[in-house]
Amino acid sequence: MALLEVDNLAKQFKVAGGVVNAVRDVSFTVDEGQTLSLVGESGCGKSTTGRALLGIPDPDSGSIRLDGVDLTSAPPRDAAEARRKAQMIFQDARSSLNPRRRVKELVAEGLVISGVSREAARQRVDEVLRAVGLDPAQVADRRAAEFSGGQCQRIAIARAMVMRPSILVCDEPVASLDVSVQAQVVHLLEDMRREYGLALVFISHDLAVVRSISDRVAVMYLGRVVEIGEVGRIFSSPGHPYTRALLDSIPMPDPRQPSRGAALGGELPSPMNPPSGCAFRTRCPMARQRCADETPQLRTLGDGQQVACHFALEGPES
Numbered sequence: 184m185a186l187l188e189v190d191n192l193a194k195q196f197k198v199a200g201g202v203v204n205a206v207r208d209v210s211f212t213v214d215e216g217q218t219l220s221l222v223g224e225s226g227c228g229k230s231t232t233g234r235a236l237l238g239i240p241d242p243d244s245g246s247i248r249l250d251g252v253d254l255t256s257a258p259p260r261d262a263a264e265a266r267r268k269a270q271m272i273f274q275d276a277r278s279s280l281n282p283r284r285r286v287k288e289l290v291a292e293g294l295v296i297s298g299v300s301r302e303a304a305r306q307r308v309d310e311v312l313r314a315v316g317l318d319p320a321q322v323a324d325r326r327a328a329e330f331s332g333g334q335c336q337r338i339a340i341a342r343a344m345v346m347r348p349s350i351l352v353c354d355e356p357v358a359s360l361d362v363s364v365q366a367q368v369v370h371l372l373e374d375m376r377r378e379y380g381l382a383l384v385f386i387s388h389d390l391a392v393v394r395s396i397s398d399r400v401a402v403m404y405l406g407r408v409v410e411i412g413e414v415g416r417i418f419s420s421p422g423h424p425y426t427r428a429l430l431d432s433i434p435m436p437d438p439r440q441p442s443r444g445a446a447l448g449g450e451l452p453s454p455m456n457p458p459s460g461c462a463f464r465t466r467c468p469m470a471r472q473r474c475a476d477e478t479p480q481l482r483t484l485g486d487g488q489q490v491a492c493h494f495a496l497e498g499p500e501s
C-alpha cells in the first residue's frame with residue numbers, strides 16, 4: 184500500500200481580477216521510503232501541492248490519504264495525529280526559523296506542543312541534532328541568527344525529523360544555498376531517507392539534483408500533472424512534449440549530443456486564463472485541433488509511465 188495517496192487535488196486562489204487555478208486534478212502516490220520529485224516551471228503549482236499535503240492551506244477538493252488516514256475527511260484530532268507523520272522544510276531556512284530562539288527550543292517545539300516531557304525532549308533533540316551532523320554541545324544554546332544558510336537548513340531538518348515523520352516535503356530545499364553546501368544538504372536528505380525509511384516529496388527546479396535523488400518524477404504544467412513515472416524513464420524517454428522541452432533546457436555535458444526536440448519557446452499562459460483543452464498546446468510543436476477541444480487525461484505508456492497528451496507517441500503533424 185502506498186504511504187501517501189493524493190487524489191484529484193484542487194486549489195484555487197482568489198486574486199484581484201479573478202481566480203488562479205493553482206492546482207487542478209492532481210493525483211499521485213508515494214511509497215514508503217521513496218522520493219517523488221515535483222518539477223515544472225515557476226508557478227505550475229508545485230509549492231501549492233506540497234503545502235496542501237501539510238494543510239497549509241488545505242486543498243479545496245480532492246483527498247490526501249497518509250498511512251491510511253484521509254486527512255481531508257478524518258475527525259480533526261485523527262487528522263492532526265496523522266499529519267505529524269508529514270513534515271516540511273522550505274527554501275529559505277534562515278527566514279523559516281525565528282532568529283532569536285535557541286536551536287534547542289526550535290528543534291524541540293513540535294515535541295513540546297505534543298506534550299513530551301522536558302527530559303525526553305532534551306534527549307531526542309540531542310539525538311536528532313547529531314543525526315543531521317551538528318554537535319549538540321556546540322549548537323544547542325546558540326540562536327538561529329548565528330548560523331549560515333546551510334546550517335539553518337540542517338536545523339530545519341532536525342526540527343522536522345524530531346517528530347519521526349514518515350514523509351518529508353522539501354520545497355526547493357537547496358535553491359538558496361551555495362553550490363558546495365547544496366550537495367551536503369542533498370546528501371543529508373538521502374542519509375535521512377536510508378536511515379529512517381523516510382519518504383520525500385522533493386520540489387525543485389534543479390533537474391540534475393532531481394535526477395540524482397528521485398525514484399519517481401511528476402512533471403507539472405499550469406496546475407496539472409502532465410507526466411509521471413520512474414525517474415529513468417522520464418529522463419531517457421520522456422513522453423510529453425513539455426517534459427521533452429523541459430529536459431532540453433538542461434545544458435548537455437556534450438554540446439555535440441543531439442537535442443531531443445524543440446526547446447521551450449513562447450510565453451507561459453496566465454494561470455487565471457489557461458488555454459482550453461491541453462494547457463500546453465499554445466507552446467507545443469505537436470498541437471492539433473483535438474488539443475484545443477479536449478483536455479488530455481493521464482494514460483499509461485508502459486512501466487508505470489503516465490502521460491497526459493493525445494499524441495504522446497506520435498511526432499509533429501506532417
Ligand SMILES: Nc1ncnc2c1ncn2[C@@H]1O[C@H](COP(=O)(O)OP(=O)(O)OP(=O)(O)O)[C@@H](O)[C@H]1O
Nearest residue numbers: 196198203205224225226227228229230231232454
Ligand atoms: N497565496 C496565494 N495567493 C494567490 N495566488 C497564489 C498563492 N499561492 C500561489 N499562488 C499562485 O498559484 C500558482 C501556483 O503557485 P505555486 O507557488 O504553487 O507554484 P510553484 O510551481 O511552486 O512556483 P515556484 O517555483 O515559483 O515556487 C501561481 O500562479 C501563483 O501565483
